[in-house]
Amino acid sequence: MKKSIIYSMLFCLFLFSCKKNNVLGPDVNLLIKEDAVQAKVAVATNFSAGTNNGQAFQHEWKLDGKVVSTIFNYNFIAAKAGTYVLAYKGYNEAGEFTHTYTITVPIPVVGITPTSSKYISRILDYLPAPGQFVNETLGKPEQAQKLIGSTTNLISLGGFGGYIIFGFDHSVVNNTGNDLAIYGNPSGAPYHFSEPGVVMVSQDSNGNGLADDEWYELAGSEYSKATTIKNYEITYTNPKAFANVSWKDNQGNSGEVKVNNFHKHNFYPEFAANQETITFKGTLLPPSTGKTGSIVISSPFDWGYTDSYSTGDDYKTNLYNSFDLSWAVDKNGNKVDLKTIDFVKVYTGQNADAGNLGEISTEVKGAVDLGIK
Template sequence: MKRFLFFAFFLPVVISSCKKDKDVTTAPVYSFSIAKDTISAVIQQPVAIESSKTGGSEATVAWIVDGKELSSAQAFAHVFEVAGFYKVLFKARNQAGTFEKAFIIDVAPQVREGGESKYISRILEYLPAPGQFINVAPGNMASAEGIVGKNSGLVTLGAYGGYITFTFDHSIQNKEGADLAIYGNPLKPPTDWSEPGIVMVSRDDNGNGKADDTWYELAGSEYNSAETIKNYRITYYNPKAYANVPWKDNQDNSGAVEINAFHKQQYYPLFASNQDSLVFTGTLLKSTFGQVSGIWINAGFSWGYADSYSSGDDYDTKKYNSFDIARAVDASGKPVQLKAIDFVKVYTAQNNKGNALMGEISTEIKGAEDLHFGK
């Protein structure tokens, strides 16, 4: 009887112990439908990653994008609206441990292919700085629209910082060699008259068709010069009359865009939204205005600027300045890789009042062209 009672007591203990061993929790292990750690994607197109548990006990799953939990499903599915690099972390957790796997999603903007013209299709913004031609041709909105669809228009950007922004009916792709041509009207030596403009480019990272994304400078020959000033800022003040337009900058300098006897309209842009003052920022190139053998000149730079008689561009033969998207740099000067660009901005890059005969230094452009179009 005692033996029976002992066995009866021992049997549940053994059964309970076996059940406990069977229910031991183990850390989860997963595999994924994509083997690479970096995944290429395009805005507004779905990205999918499937997870499969290959070992361990059941676990709670989370997909975390740039620190924010996005989903608790076994499969990740998301549409990224803005181009950029995203860190996607898969995390599975149970009482025994945690399994993690990180992916980098490289989301690119859509590249608009095809197109009907190699020339500018649309002016997005025209905001010139004050100048002798502003408010009349070639310094009005009609002149800005006049560079669309050809390389024989003419628009002036006024003094330092004045700019124009435009686009094409397709993306300009970054291929071997120069990608973009910008036509100006510089004069060759010995009567040098260049009015260099810096060129900026941007991608439509958010896909909205507007130039509201990050801008990159196409670094020219003077980008690393000790005489080049980065993060330059200038403010022009409207005299609200045919009068000199005063300015101050962030280098503790002041001066004026001076009127002359040849152009007697107001020099401050009357179509600017702010009729009290205008602020422009960017990179300032050194002045090249001076006199040689009794002739007033403004010399160009070797390469990389609009409206500059550049030897490195072979302007004498090509009749345009050429630009390579591969020379794009970010705000800190770090090179960036752009597969294609959608928007172009050109602004006057020197601050010099010139004189009563020649007027201020003002970049002028006649049009722009995709050098790869149809090739």
């Protein structure tokens, strides 16, 4: 009886061993077999793995090192442009199969068509810093909207940091030479008066039509000079009255945007979300105010800034300031190769006072894509 039990147990063990030894490693059939895959922002790309021999196995998908699925498929959807690595592993007790995909998601581009306009097509944001024209005709949101389709209207950006953000009905292409023209109202010799504005650009990397992606500065003639301050920050306090607007910066300085009798109203933007204080950040250009005789002047910079009667930019002939997208640098000052851009930001680049002429305040009259004739 004991021998029969032992023989039965040995026989069962033999059968189990035979069954285990017959388990095959994964023979995987991938839906997408290529290593390199191109996808689109916000559009799903389906990756899946099946079996060629009916043998069961487990699945694991890792996107940039993080497990994103443990079933047979994974729907990849990119939130923004970039390069992603998707690693697949199919495995069981007999072995494993691996495959790695490199997924490239290009920047979404809105192509130029025969009906594309060279002018601004929309204003995405307008927030001036305190200034004498703010809260009156040249410093209201409805005036900013008048820049659409035009280069003859005018908007004031107030003191340092005040800005406007606009876009076109297409992506602006980085061609050979200058790509953008921005119109202001500087004056030339003998009584120069320029109010230089810094220009930044951005791509719609997440394809949502909003200017919420990384910004790049178009580095002008003053960018690398010791007198230019990077990562400058200034905070203005609302006086809530017709009174000087006080400010403090991150350099340990303080001062006031002074009111004058030509504009008897609060200089702080009354349409700003925060009615207590407002903070702006950016690259601070050195002041360029002075006098020619008894006349207050503000000298232009050579090139790379708007509302500046630049000689290197030949403002006298063009009547606008021109910009090359190849000047773009990131927040660390490294050059960036932009094939296209979708948004432009202009902000007042100086924190300076021109005496009885008021604060230095960049003005913008419009912009043009020089790639469209």
